[in-house]
Amino acid sequence: MPRNVFPLDSTKTFTDQQLTGHNRWHPDIPAQVHVKPGDTFRVDCREWFDGAIHNDDSADDILNAPLAGVHVLSGPIAVEGAQPGDLLIVDILDVGPIPQEDSGPLAGQGWGYTGVFATRNGGGFLTEQFPDAYKVIWDFQGGTATSRHVPGVSFTGIVHPGLMGTAPSPELLGRWNAREQALIDTDPERVPPLALPPNPDSAILGSLTGADFDRAAAEAARTAPPRENGGNQDIKNLTKGSRVFYPVFVDGANLSMGDLHFSQGDGEITFCGAIEMGGFIDLHVDVIKGGMATYGVSENAIFVPGNTDPQYSEWIAFSGTSVTLDGEQRYLDSHLSYQRACLHAIDYLTNFGYSPIQAYMILGAAPIEGRLSGVVDIPNSCSTVYLPTGIFDFDVKPGKNGPHRIDPGQGVPHSAA
Template sequence: MTDTLIKVDLSQSAYDNDMIHNRWHPDIPMVAWVRPGDDFIVECVDWTGGQIKNDDDASDVRDVDLSQVHFLSGPIGVKGAEPGDLLVVDFLDIGAFSDSLWGFNGFFSKKNGGGFLTEHFPEAQKSIWDIKGMFTSSRHIPGVNFAGLIHPGLIGCLPSKEMLNTWNTREAELYNTDPDRVPALATLPYGPTAHMGRMQGDAAKSAAAEGARTVPPREHGGNCDIKDLSRGAKVFFPVYVDGGGLSMGDLHFSQGDGEITFCGAIEMAGWIHLKVSLIKGGMAKYGVKNPIFKPSPITPTYNDYLIFEGISVDEGGKQHYLDVHIAYRQACLNAIEYLKKFGYSGAQAYAILGTAPVQGHISGVVDIPNACATLWLPTEIFEFSIQPGADGPTIFDTKGIDVPLAKDL
């Protein structure tokens, strides 16, 4: 029987579990130790620590305290791991808790984090998704049903003190170029809501004041939101502190490439079965600066797609030079406008792109001045045809059904 190294109680505050933390800092104590070759199970709360409820009221998304996130299980030390090594992590299995078979997707209000399309969807909304074995559907978005690819949105090792200082310096420099921007350009250290695991007293307060927030991906891994890190995946993580300090959380039942709604996957609580090993001196041997990933061999099988193109010309018609961010945004907006012709609201269409296994591709970055990005929408997830034809779209009846909206206070 495989040991469960970290257990969580979904009825308990994440702050009361000393095997959970919500900041990156090299001095956070290891909560468990394993040896190379060991396999083990880690349980995780959802990334907000239970702030979002299974109901039809989006006020919890509007009011969520984003300074608390993400709640991560760990850190786990691997005996013999030293700076410069590669920590090899195999994903053996991953799943939802049997007594919590649901997840949520949300759009944050522009004032509280926003999202990829925040100018178009500035108010908080959410959808609830029921987990039925491998598949999911939502009472808020009828007409779709698809297979999930469960994965951790966030997994990585502890940074060294030098790396932490680098993160904080460069992100503060960016933030200070426009400190009044909404949403902010970066999430800087914030001590009052930090949970430093087993650190106590003055040491915990000092570390909390400089601990890096968990929002972005960085050199150590972190919040990469790569949907193909499911069963059978393998990751090679750079090691920066003795023991490595592996932590994880932010589990997703399913996600589209880009996690475009920010709270953009089907967020859930659950468990991960992992196995670890080491490549001594692997960072130098292979020239590794950021993690290397081998994807899961298991993916939802969809063979028919509609592909929406976007170029680096923004909504106002302004030309940008090879801007992939703008091009992908245009591809997403084009897909949303298309789905609206079949009866979906803009919010429902946006939620579909954030949760379903859509593919995002950088299709061209050399043909000046326009980058080309594409969004691949699997047509087989729909319970009706969304193919274009001479007779026009068949309107799917969504009358009286929509993604709950919370007006900003």
């Protein structure tokens, strides 16, 4: 096993650990660990809510989740010699649930969860159809996930970090805050909000204290969106065997990571839509001096996907176009067309006995493929959702004898907003 440079004790909270990570982006958060180019090492990662979500049949914890405190990230990790303008090479050698802990109260100890937030807390991709809070528990056995809340489904996880990235420079942080505040100002009372401004409440900033903490907490960017530094990209194929090339904006690069997922569908459409868990990630790092200019990577990481995905040979696909449910035509709106494709998949699965929320949870957690299939044929964009038929223990394709009917069981825990 590689040297564990950021160990976490499952019996302690995130802020009571030997090393304290962070939940905001800021260039002044000190590196907790220093490594060298060519080093291989392990990092423990906590589930993004730090144990606030429980393995039970209630969604009250999702409804009342401590959103101001996410994501709890391990790091920063400084790489010796990395300087602004370089590219940081990060190889994901392995990633998985909490090792040797296959039962316990923390997500990652033999189980994980998928949630839908209430609209007031950010909602999800389909928040107009599902405005309340919901939760599904998934049990892990080997590399397979099953759920008491969604019967008839099992699939192999594509385990990956939902969030990994380098620290921003002061200038980059300033651009983030300015452009996101400008967006908020266009509709400041919107629910859910258009963006999340800096918020000192529940900020964790590593070893910063005193006046330095107060100043940084007022400036630091929330970790919810992906940005030029990588961040919360939620790319399901960023898994074992992947190589990522991150832009470097500060000395040492200051790499951080967390928000591990056992599995996820493209888009993480329920927002808390992967199978969330704590676990570990084994990494190898190196540096390409001047790589940002050499390869034209001035912003946003590029990566080589891993090759450990489960191999599904048969799919059933659903398409959607950029027309609203009320029949309003939109111009090449790929966000809308993907929503419509997802809704068509949900409607289809209800014919087999699933409730709409059970079907929604399947699309969020299972390894569906989402694609932009047409973005030039005015006025309609076309998006598609590919659902692997092999995840079901019955034939999910149309047939002359009609759809097989499953017993939906106890259903999905629900907490009204």
